[in-house]
Amino acid sequence: MRVVDGVDLAVDEGEITALLGGNGAGKTTVLRTVVGLQRQLGGEVHLFGEATRAPLHQRARAGLGYIADNRSLIPALSVRDNLRLAKVDLDEVVAVVPALAGLLDRRAGLLSGGEQQLLSVGRALARRPRLLVVDEFSQGLSPLAAEAVTALLRAAAEAGTGVLLVEQVLRRALALSDRFLVLRQGGVALDGRSADHRDHPEEIERLTTAAVNGVRHP
Template sequence: MTAVAHTEPATARGAALRATSLVAGYGDLAVVRGLDIEVRAGEIVALLGPNGAGKSTTLLTLAGELRPLGGEISWFGSPLTGGLHKRAASGLGFVPEERSVIMSMSVRDNLLLGSGGIEPAVEVFPELGALLDRRAGLLSGGEQQMLTLGRALARRPKVLLADELSLGLGPIVVDRLLAALRDAATTLDIGVLLVEQQARRALAASDRWYLMRRGELVASGDSSDGMDEIQRLYLAGHDSAD
């Protein structure tokens, strides 16, 4: 992977993606209210919170799958409009909660579907190199998630939204996925908004965090010293941060 020279830290730069007073939901029902979040190039931002907090709804709305009910979303300072495909074409990647590999197709053909090509994905996950001719349905859950994430990163998004990469996976492969994401964010200057149930792991891989509960942002901070505060806030809401 080629390193991109950083002349300034991510914190000194403007937002790549920013939501201001975002209201999101289904039909007329707002399940996310007044959300202010931003992601800058090269940083991983963890979006944490208990089940039903509104994390997936937020990502679906940022990705263009759901229409916002209020507020604004900006992309490098300009209003972000259009649906999923238009946003993807301008460099907004999205890995949804449900795995989106086509089980009946080979790993190679799944990668070709992503339009980023095979080589950049294998660069991120060399494990995929030996699996190219295998049907995706025969891969382990972890390998399928490497395929999904490798394909998304191969497109060289400017910002990647990733929802629960760790769902149903063991700790070793989750650490592998998060390490690859960390490496890609840093070397390719990709901003990442990472929804994750495993707060401790998410903090270890990220630069900053936001905590949502019942559709609202309740706290945010730097990942280096976030665990105590997050645990306290989770305990206050009787949920577990792990």
Template sequence: MRTPVAGTAVLECRGLTAGYGGVPVVQDVDICVAAGEVVVLLGPNGAGKTTTLLTVAGDLPRIGGEILFDGESRRLPLYQRARRGLAFITEERSAFMSLTVRENLRLGRGGVDAALDLVPELAPLLDRRVGLLSGGEQQMLTVGRALAARPAVLLADELSLGLAPKILDRLLGLVRRAADDGVGVLMVEQQARKALRICDRGYVLSKGRVSMEGGAEDLLRRLPEIEAAYLSART
């Protein structure tokens, strides 16, 4: 099992409060991601995981608290954060369905060759329209395009959504490899066991607050407790 990375914090949330229309969904959330580690956000539906990612990305304005990138706190929209080294893989596959794989990769900041180095499975699909790809192929394109840009921070929301286990394992392997190359990763994932096997640390959100945190090995041992909390949150 991996030991937590003691590196430079590339992303921090301090007392983050965020929501919609001024109504908080997450409150007083503290999260830290170091360069070279994968951190997972776990929790039941409605716990505030995606809201947290959207706020970190700059897609939602924060209500309170701070978000720091490399120690700097700034209120920047998503496109400006992307220029500063943030990549965001959303829950919806953010590819242009009417364009080919090659055209989609050209629109990324890393280009075609860098993406193919990471995801060679895309090579025979380069001239195919993305709308004709399987869900797994579309997600490989999205992940490959994001990582080809060599981001400092990667946010990933539910990579597993609708995917076969083999494809998910491949994508999680790409995420782990990116972290091993120095990227700081914050991901939301419902497949808790799979995610914890490639992560360094994790946080569990419950009703908009951090209810548990720890190293991946510790959270794996406590997985029955975490899953029981999921079930109780739905009743």
């Protein structure tokens, strides 16, 4: 079944692009297609200038980082062992996320939601990806934890990483991103520069809360 149709987007180096929209709008489908977890029915995905249909692990080797909404951690393993399993340098991760230094021997399942997301982001950034794709980065986080993750994503962009993310908190998404796309019923309803809508997000709010097939989405 075709879920997304006519979505055209590009993420440049050092740029953060936010995908916005209500539940069922197609945001996660777009991300899964970009990273190679979902095979597209048509159209093309270009990664670093080359069209690709490679699976996720090959795209990761080419410079793609992906943080799923479930954070993809193994709860029974320590933070240290989660990082070892990912084959990333511990010192590199701690340099990116100093807050993890005192948590290396704690089981990942015992971390707070914010600590788990810091671990996921630090693990991804330690690979120095050229493109980082993040699904629902602040879901379930306290405002303080969300701010810490936001700072990491902005620092990554300032260092040259392109970031494509899904974020349900509209004002946070607009404050963090450089550009945005609003998806509605699988298509692009609005796109533009985030700075132009930060003080007046009403049009985006209307589109992201609009009724879809008779159901009003939060």
